[in-house]
Amino acid sequence: MHTEPQTPGSPGIPGDFWLGLVCALLGAGILWKAWGWPYYADGAPGPGFFPFWYGALMIAASVMLMVRALRHADLAEPFGTLRGLWRTGPVWVFYAGFVLLLPLIGFLLSFALFVFAMQVMVYRISPLKAAIASVVTSGVFFLLFDRLLSIQLPVLIKGVF
Amino acid sequence: MNIRAMALGVLATLMATGAAWAWEPSEPIEVVVHNAPGGGNDILARALLSIIEREKMVPVRMQVANRSGGGSTTAAAYMKEKAGNPHVIAVFSNLWTSSTLLQAEATVAPADLTPIATLLFDPAVVVVAKDSPYQSLTELLDKGKAEPGKIKMGGGSVSGREYIMLQQLKSAAGIDWKYISFPSGGERVAALLGGHVDVMIMEPAEAAELVRGGQIRVLAKAGKEEIAEFPEAKPLSDFGIAIELVSAARGVAGTPDIPAEAVDYYADLFKRVLETQEWKDYAVKSMVTTNFMGPADSKAFLATLTDEMRQALKSSGIEVVR
Amino acid sequence: MDTFTGLMHGFAVALTLKNVLFCFIGCLLGTVVGILPGLGPAATIALLLPLSFNLDPASGIIMLTGIYYGAKYGGSTTSILLNMPGESSSVVTCIDGYQMAKKGRAGAALGIAAIASFIAGTVGIVALTLLAPQVARVALSFGPPEYCALMVLGLSLATVLSGPSLLKGALALLIGLTLAGVGTDLFTSTSRFTFGRPELIAGLDFVIIAIGIFALAEVFANLENRETAQLLPIPRGFRNLLPSWAELRQCRFAFLNGSVTGFVVGVLPGAGSAIASFLAYGIEKAVSKHPEKFGTGVPEGLAAPEGANNADTGGALIPLLTLGIPGGGTTAILLTALIVWGVRPGPLMMIESPDVFWGLVASMYLGNVMLLLLNLPLVPLFSQLLRVPGWLLGPIIFGLATIGAYSVAFRTFDLWLLLGFSLLGFVLTKARMPLAPLILGFVLGDMLERSLRQSLMMSDGSLWIFAERGLTVTLLVLAVLVLAGSRLSSLKRSRAAAMTEAG
Numbered sequence: 001m002h003t004e005p006q007t008p009g010s011p012g013i014p015g016d017f018w019l020g021l022v023c024a025l026l027g028a029g030i031l032w033k034a035w036g037w038p039y040y041a042d043g044a045p046g047p048g049f050f051p052f053w054y055g056a057l058m059i060a061a062s063v064m065l066m067v068r069a070l071r072h073a074d075l076a077e078p079f080g081t082l083r084g085l086w087r088t089g090p091v092w093v094f095y096a097g098f099v100l101l102l103p104l105i106g107f108l109l110s111f112a113l114f115v116f117a118m119q120v121m122v123y124r125i126s127p128l129k130a131a132i133a134s135v136v137t138s139g140v141f142f143l144l145f146d147r148l149l150s151i152q153l154p155v156l157i158k159g160v161f
Numbered sequence: 162m163n164i165r166a167m168a169l170g171v172l173a174t175l176m177a178t179g180a181a182w183a184w185e186p187s188e189p190i191e192v193v194v195h196n197a198p199g200g201g202n203d204i205l206a207r208a209l210l211s212i213i214e215r216e217k218m219v220p221v222r223m224q225v226a227n228r229s230g231g232g233s234t235t236a237a238a239y240m241k242e243k244a245g246n247p248h249v250i251a252v253f254s255n256l257w258t259s260s261t262l263l264q265a266e267a268t269v270a271p272a273d274l275t276p277i278a279t280l281l282f283d284p285a286v287v288v289v290a291k292d293s294p295y296q297s298l299t300e301l302l303d304k305g306k307a308e309p310g311k312i313k314m315g316g317g318s319v320s321g322r323e324y325i326m327l328q329q330l331k332s333a334a335g336i337d338w339k340y341i342s343f344p345s346g347g348e349r350v351a352a353l354l355g356g357h358v359d360v361m362i363m364e365p366a367e368a369a370e371l372v373r374g375g376q377i378r379v380l381a382k383a384g385k386e387e388i389a390e391f392p393e394a395k396p397l398s399d400f401g402i403a404i405e406l407v408s409a410a411r412g413v414a415g416t417p418d419i420p421a422e423a424v425d426y427y428a429d430l431f432k433r434v435l436e437t438q439e440w441k442d443y444a445v446k447s448m449v450t451t452n453f454m455g456p457a458d459s460k461a462f463l464a465t466l467t468d469e470m471r472q473a474l475k476s477s478g479i480e481v482v483r
Numbered sequence: 484m485d486t487f488t489g490l491m492h493g494f495a496v497a498l499t500l501k502n503v504l505f506c507f508i509g510c511l512l513g514t515v516v517g518i519l520p521g522l523g524p525a526a527t528i529a530l531l532l533p534l535s536f537n538l539d540p541a542s543g544i545i546m547l548t549g550i551y552y553g554a555k556y557g558g559s560t561t562s563i564l565l566n567m568p569g570e571s572s573s574v575v576t577c578i579d580g581y582q583m584a585k586k587g588r589a590g591a592a593l594g595i596a597a598i599a600s601f602i603a604g605t606v607g608i609v610a611l612t613l614l615a616p617q618v619a620r621v622a623l624s625f626g627p628p629e630y631c632a633l634m635v636l637g638l639s640l641a642t643v644l645s646g647p648s649l650l651k652g653a654l655a656l657l658i659g660l661t662l663a664g665v666g667t668d669l670f671t672s673t674s675r676f677t678f679g680r681p682e683l684i685a686g687l688d689f690v691i692i693a694i695g696i697f698a699l700a701e702v703f704a705n706l707e708n709r710e711t712a713q714l715l716p717i718p719r720g721f722r723n724l725l726p727s728w729a730e731l732r733q734c735r736f737a738f739l740n741g742s743v744t745g746f747v748v749g750v751l752p753g754a755g756s757a758i759a760s761f762l763a764y765g766i767e768k769a770v771s772k773h774p775e776k777f778g779t780g781v782p783e784g785l786a787a788p789e790g791a792n793n794a795d796t797g798g799a800l801i802p803l804l805t806l807g808i809p810g811g812g813t814t815a816i817l818l819t820a821l822i823v824w825g826v827r828p829g830p831l832m833m834i835e836s837p838d839v840f841w842g843l844v845a846s847m848y849l850g851n852v853m854l855l856l857l858n859l860p861l862v863p864l865f866s867q868l869l870r871v872p873g874w875l876l877g878p879i880i881f882g883l884a885t886i887g888a889y890s891v892a893f894r895t896f897d898l899w900l901l902l903g904f905s906l907l908g909f910v911l912t913k914a915r916m917p918l919a920p921l922i923l924g925f926v927l928g929d930m931l932e933r934s935l936r937q938s939l940m941m942s943d944g945s946l947w948i949f950a951e952r953g954l955t956v957t958l959l960v961l962a963v964l965v966l967a968g969s970r971l972s973s974l975k976r977s978r979a980a981a982m983t984e985a986g
Contacts, residue, residue: 019914023654030661037673042478043310044939047668047675050932051661058657065650080913084707091706092906095881099898111885115878122706123874133875141882149522150530151890198529204819207533230892231684232667238681263672266681310943319672341627341940342669344933347752347809351802357626357941370807374829479671 015079020066027058106156112138184422193251195236237269247423259320276459279412285383298380309337315358323362328473365448493841509546513553520887524554540824541842552796559596567698572756572792579784590724597858603790606742607797627937632958634931639962640765659924695904737783741790749798756795760788
C-alpha cells in the first residue's frame with residue numbers, strides 16, 4: 001500500500017462511514033434487483049438466491065462498518081488524500097476521449113493523441129518531445145500488435161492504419 | 162460457315178452471357194461464426210471453406226470471421242449490421258434460435274436474416290457410464306415416470322438441445338428426469354463418469370471416443386437416421402417414445418435484404434459442396450448427418466424449430482422473452 | 484508399457500533434434516504470449532493450429548503444449564514489473580510480486596517466480612508421470628458438492644486475505660462475488676445485472692477487471708506523486724538482480740505448497756489456474772509465521788501462486804490425456820488439435836499413441852528446464868525495463884492495458900469497462916479496501932454458485948448431501964479450521980497490540 005499523505009484530520013464523520021453508506025446503497029440495489037428473480041426454482045436455489053444474499057450481507061456489513069466508524073473514529077484508517085486528483089483526473093478524461101475517438105479515427109491516431117495529451121498536460125513534457133514520443137509509441141504498438149501479432153485494431157484507412 | 166453454326170454460336174454466346182448475368186460475388190466473402198477459433202461452427206466453417214477453395218468453387222477469397230460473445234448475440238447483431246451486404250454470410254446453429262427466445266438482448270434470429278440453406282443435423286445418442294447401475298433405457302424411462310426427479314441428466318445450459326429434448330420427453334411421455342447444467346463439456350463428462358449424474362444426451366462425435374475407451378455405453382439414438390459409428394443403437398421409438406425430438410441443425414444464412422439471386426447462388430454453392438467426396442468424408446469423420454435444405458425449406462424448418470423450442474421451454478417453466 | 488519404459492521411450496521421442504527445436508519454439512512463443520497482454524495461450528494455440536497440422540502429431544503437440552506452460556512463466560513478468568497480469572492465472576502474482584519490485588527487488592522477484600515455476604512445473608509433470616490414472620480416478624470423484632466445498636475453502640481464505648479490516652474484506656468479497664454473477668444464469672438463462680446490454684450477456688471478463696483494478700489503478704495512483712519520475716526503483720547491484728539464498732530458503736514451503744495445490748486443483752475440470760493460485764496464496768499466508776507481512780512484498784507470497792499456476796498445467800493434462808476430458812479453454816483446444824491429428828486422448832492413448840503421449844510428457848521435463856534457462860538470464864534484462872522513464876512507461880502501460888482489454892472481444896465497450904474498473908480500483912484503494920478479496924470473490928463466484936445449485940439439484944434440495952460425502956466433509960472442516968485459525972490469530976494480535984499500548 002502507498003505511504004501517502006492522509007486526509008487532513010477533519011473532526012466529524014470518518015471516511016469509513018461514507019464507504020459503508022455507499023456499500024449499503026449498493027447492497028440495497030443488488031437486493032432490489034434480486035427481488036425480481038426467482039429465489040427458488042425447481043427445488044433448488046434459483047437465479048435470485050445468491051444475489052439476494054450478497055445484497056443482504058452487503059447491507060449488514062456496511063451497517064456494521066458505519067456503526068464502527070462512528071463509534072471508534074480513532075481506530076479507522078484514514079482515507080487517502082485526493083490532492084493528486086488534478087493530475088489523475090485529466091488522464092481519466094483523456095483516456096475516455098481516446099476510447100471515443102478510437103472507432104472513428106483508428107488506433108494509431110487516437111492513441112498517439114492520448115499519449116501526447118498525457119505527456120504534455122500531466123508529465124509536463126515539451127510538446128515537440130511529446131509529439132515525437134507519442135507518434136513513435138503509438139506506431140510501435142500498432143506495428144507490434146496489429147501487424148505482427150494480427151490483433152486487429154480499429155483503423156482509419158483500411159489496410160493502412 | 163453455314164447459318165446453323167452461326168445460330169448455334171449466337172445462341173451459345175447468349176446463354177453464356179445470360180449465365181453471367183446471375184449474381185456472383187465480387188469481393189472477398191466473410192463467413193461469420195459465433196465461436197472463437199476451434200469451436201464447433203468455426204471448425205465446420207473452415208471445413209466448408211477448405212472444400213470450396215480446393216474445388217475452386219468461388220472466384221473470390223472466403224474467410225472465417227469469428228464474432229464470439231454472448232453466445233450467438235454478437236455474431237447475429239453483426240449480421241444485422243451488415244444488412245444488404247451479400248458478401249457476408251453466417252454459419253448458424255440451434256443456439257442462434259434459442260438465444261432469441263431466452264435473452265432479451267438477443268434480437269436477431271436466423272429467421273430475421275436470410276436463411277440460405279440447412280446443411281446438416283447433429284445426431285444425438287443417449288449414454289450412461291459403463292459402471293452405471295442403469296444399463297437399459299427402459300429402466301431409466303420407467304424410473305423417470307415412476308419417480309420424478311430421481312434420475313439426473315447432465316447437459317449444458319437450458320438453451321441447449323438436450324434440455325429441449327428432455328422437456329419434449331416430459332411433455333409427451335411423462336418422463337421426469339432432473340436436468341443439471343454444466344458449463345463445459347469436460348465438466349459434464351466428468352460428472353457422468355464420476356456417477357454424479359446418471360445419463361446424458363451427447364453427440365456421437367463426443368461419445369465415440371469415450372465408448373471406445375470403455376467408459377460409457379450408448380443406450381439409444383435420439384433420431385431415426387443411421388449413425389455409422391453406432392449401428393446397433395436403437396431409435397427411441399423402439400422404447401415407446403413416439404414423438405420426434407428436436408433436431409440440432411446447422412446451416413448458412415445471409416444478411417437481411419439481399420437479392421434473391423445471391424441467395425440462389427449460395428444455396429447452389431453449398432448444395433454442390435455437400436455433394437463432394439471431401440464433404441462426405443468429413444461428414445463421416447465428424448459423425449454428422451448431411452441433410453441439405455434450400456432457402457424456402459430452411460425458413461420453414463426454422464419457424465417450426467422456434468415453435469418447438471418455445472413450447473418446450475415454456476412448459477418447463479423457463480422464462481421465454483419472445 | 485509400464486511407466487519407466489514409457490518415459491524412456493518418450494525421451495527418445497522428445498530428444499530428437501526436431502522435437503527439441505519445436506519444444507523450444509513453443510516455450511519461447513509461450514513466454515512471449517504470457518508477457519504480452521491480449522494474447523492468451525488458448526488464442527495463440529488456436530491461431531497456430533492450422534500451421535501445425537503439417538507437423539507430425541508428436542512434434543505438433545510438443546510445440547503447442549510448450550506454448551501452454553511457457554505462457555505461465557511469462558505471465559509473471561508484467562505482473563511483477565507493472566502490476567498487470569499477463570494472463571488470468573498471474574493475477575495473484577501481482578499482490579506480492581509487484582510489492583517486491585517496488586522495494587527494489589524486481590530482479591529477485593522475477594528470479595523467484597522463475598524458480599518457483601520450474602520446481603512446481605516439474606513436480607506437476609512427475610506427478611503426472613507417476614500418478615496419472617489414480618489421480619484421474621480421484622478427479623472423477625469430485626462432483627458438485629466437492630467443488631462447492633472447495634469453493635467454501637477458498638472463500639474462507641478470504642478472511643486471511645482481508646488484512647486489518649474483516650468488514651472491509653467481506654464487502655470487497657461480496658462485490659467480487661456479485662460481479663461474477665453478471666451475465667446469463669447457467670440454469671435458467673436469466674440475464675442478471677446486464678442492464679440490457681448485449682455485451683454483458685456473457686459476463687465480465689476477468690482480464691479486464693484485473694487489469695483495470697490492478698494495473699491502471701496503480702498507474703493513476705503513481706501519477707499523483709509528482710516526485711516519482713521512475714515508476715519503480717531499478718534494482719541496483721547484482722545482489723538485487725537475483726534472489727538471495729535466504730529468500731529461497733524462506734520459500735521452501737511455498738514451493739511445495741504451490742506444487743501440490745496447483746497440481747490438485749489443476750486436475751479438477753473447470754477449476755481454473757486462478758483458483759489454484761489463490762488457494763496456494765491463501766494457504767501460504769494462513770500457515771505463515773508473519774501473515775501480516777503478506778501483501779508488502781514477501782517472497783513466499785510470490786512463490787506459492789506462481790508455482791501453483793505452473794503445477795496446474797501438469798494437473799490439467801491428466802484428465803485430458805487419460806480420459807479425453809478437457810479441463811478448460813486451453814486444454815479444450817489441445818483436445819481439438821489431438822483429434823484432428825488422429826490421436827485420440829483417453830484410456831487408450833497410452834497404448835495406441837505412445838509416441839505422442841510419452842513424447843509429450845518427456846518434452847515437458849525438457850521444456851521446464853528450457854524455460855528456466857530462458858527466463859533466469861532474462862531477469863536482469865527485464866529489470867532494465869524499469870529504466871524507462873515514467874512519462875513513457877505510463878502511456879505504455881495504458882497501451883498494453885488497452886490492447887489486452889480490446890483483444891478479448893474486439894469491441895470498444897470493453898475499454899469503457901476497463902476505465903470503469905480502473906476508477907473502481909482507484910476509489911477502493913483510497914478507501915483502504917483490500918483488493919485481493921474482490922478478485923478472489925470474482926474468481927470463485929461462478930463456480931461457488933454453480934456447484935451449490937448443482938448439488939442441491941442432485942439432492943433434491945437436501946443439504947445433507949454435503950454431510951454424506953467424505954471428501955466434501957474434509958474440505959468443509961478445513962474451511963472451518965482456516966476461519967477459526969485466522970480469527971484466533973487476529974484476536975491474539977489485537978490483544979497483544981492492546982497490551983503493548985496499555986503497557
